[in-house]
Amino acid sequence: MLRRFWLIFLFFSLILFFAPSRSAAQENPYIVAYDHYMEEPGSLDVEYFSTFGTQRGGNDFHSFWTEFEYGATAWWTTEFYLSGQTTFNDSTIFTGWRWENRFRVLKHEHIINPVIYIEYENTQADKILKEIEGHDVEDDFADSNADARQEHDHEMEFKLLLSSSVKGWNFVENTLAVKNLSNEPWEFGYALGASRPLALKGSATPCDFCRQNIIVGAELYGGLGDRYSFGLNNTSHYLAPVAIWNRPDGWALRLSPGFGLNDQSHKFLLRWGISREFAGFGSAVARFFGAH
Amino acid sequence: MKMKSLLSALGISSVLLAASVSFAQHELADGSAKPPTRRNEIAKAPEKYRARPNPMDSDPSAPAAGKFLYQQHCAECHAHGADGTRRGPSLLRDRVQTAPPGALFWLVTNGVVRHGMPVWSKLPEPERWQIISYLKSLGSSTGSSGAGHPQASMVTPN
Numbered sequence: 001m002l003r004r005f006w007l008i009f010l011f012f013s014l015i016l017f018f019a020p021s022r023s024a025a026q027e028n029p030y031i032v033a034y035d036h037y038m039e040e041p042g043s044l045d046v047e048y049f050s051t052f053g054t055q056r057g058g059n060d061f062h063s064f065w066t067e068f069e070y071g072a073t074a075w076w077t078t079e080f081y082l083s084g085q086t087t088f089n090d091s092t093i094f095t096g097w098r099w100e101n102r103f104r105v106l107k108h109e110h111i112i113n114p115v116i117y118i119e120y121e122n123t124q125a126d127k128i129l130k131e132i133e134g135h136d137v138e139d140d141f142a143d144s145n146a147d148a149r150q151e152h153d154h155e156m157e158f159k160l161l162l163s164s165s166v167k168g169w170n171f172v173e174n175t176l177a178v179k180n181l182s183n184e185p186w187e188f189g190y191a192l193g194a195s196r197p198l199a200l201k202g203s204a205t206p207c208d209f210c211r212q213n214i215i216v217g218a219e220l221y222g223g224l225g226d227r228y229s230f231g232l233n234n235t236s237h238y239l240a241p242v243a244i245w246n247r248p249d250g251w252a253l254r255l256s257p258g259f260g261l262n263d264q265s266h267k268f269l270l271r272w273g274i275s276r277e278f279a280g281f282g283s284a285v286a287r288f289f290g291a292h
Numbered sequence: 293m294k295m296k297s298l299l300s301a302l303g304i305s306s307v308l309l310a311a312s313v314s315f316a317q318h319e320l321a322d323g324s325a326k327p328p329t330r331r332n333e334i335a336k337a338p339e340k341y342r343a344r345p346n347p348m349d350s351d352p353s354a355p356a357a358g359k360f361l362y363q364q365h366c367a368e369c370h371a372h373g374a375d376g377t378r379r380g381p382s383l384l385r386d387r388v389q390t391a392p393p394g395a396l397f398w399l400v401t402n403g404v405v406r407h408g409m410p411v412w413s414k415l416p417e418p419e420r421w422q423i424i425s426y427l428k429s430l431g432s433s434t435g436s437s438g439a440g441h442p443q444a445s446m447v448t449p450n
Contacts, residue, residue, distance in 0.1 A: 200416035204353035
């Protein structure tokens with residue numbers, strides 16, 4: 001049964017990756033932080049990400065996840081994640097799924113643009129480090145997979161995403177509050193980011209690897225404790241340069257080496273991702289089911 | 293336990309995908325399904341934007357660069373020839389072609405979020421102006437009602 005699931009998953013992935021894409025969006029380079037831009041309505045963005053992490057007092061790991069990001073409307077983007085991880089000298093496991101929704105609050109562009117983020121997460125032994133919250137520290141990841149899987153996380157995650165675009169720069173400020181649905185306190189975290197394309201003008205000739213298609217920046221993220229011990233004590237923090245190459249054919253490649261900023265953080269995280277946007281996916285599905 | 297998680301993940305994703313596609317299609321099809329209460333989005337551009345000249349006017353390569361950007365980011369909804377699709381109106385209509393460049397810039401920057409057009413401030417300002425240069429270079433095709441859009445102008449239903 002498990003084998004059948006992966007065969008079906010692989011089949012649909014191949015269809016998606018080889019299907020023609022007629023347009024490309026300008027993706028941001030962030031991996032942890034979010035800006036205020038929604039997925040274009042009807043477009044599906046399929047993304048794969050990897051994180052390699054060093055682990056003191058345990059085995060290094062490679063975590064990976066797939067995102068299916070769909071623009072339901074111009075003000076609502078919904079996203080579904082599947083994740084897994086390999087802990088070296090241990091095992092490879094499926095770690096769970098997440099469902100994320102982002103809602104644009106204001107009709108027009110402003111100096112600061114707010115977006116509301118709501119996510120449900122059902123995971124165990126998760127190591128994707130997609131956000132750092134509460135007192136998440138490196139030691140939490142030292143357990144073997146067998147031990148880590150004893151704890152099952154059902155979490156609701158809420159974020160306020162603030163984002164500004166000024167003179168080619170994008171600045172983001174994200175704050176997050178997480179509630180494990182078992183009896184645990186609210187936990188808090190943050191992510192900040194800034195990025196800019198290498199060139200602000202488009203080229204008059206066809207070009208693929210050119211400066212306006214490359215956006216570089218940095219993100220800073222970490223935990224802020226919980227309801228009973230808010231603050232920086234016993235929390236981890238990371239600084240990560242980020243870069244993305246947006247290809248005109250809809251593919252995008254991301255790369256981000258991350259560095260732990262204190263003794264509670266993993267020393268080094270290397271993240272990379274590949275994504276492809278399928279414009280008009282919603283219309284194609286609707287036509288398949290007979291809509292006009 | 294693992295199988296249960298996988299199956300619930302698959303089930304939930306199918307339901308969510310179906311719901312969001314259905315919701316999106318309903319919104320996209322709105323324009324042709326409802327009686328047309330026409331709203332001119334360009335007319336909403338604030339005066340300070342309308343008065344802005346296109347800084348790319350002095351750049352002879354701007355329309356060519358704008359064409360590449362248009363094909364990448366806009367053609368999916370407005371068609372490769374800019375004559376409109378079911379999802380987006382024609383950009384060849386007089387209302388668009390005679391609009392001040394600054395008003396079009398305002399519309400591209402802010403989108404028409406409640407009616408399906410995303411904001412495009414993610415593109416740097418010079419690229420948005422290059423797209424306006426390209427649109428203006430197309431000229432008006434008076435009487436064209438677009439490929440398939442029933443109200444092919446910069447008008448959206450209420």
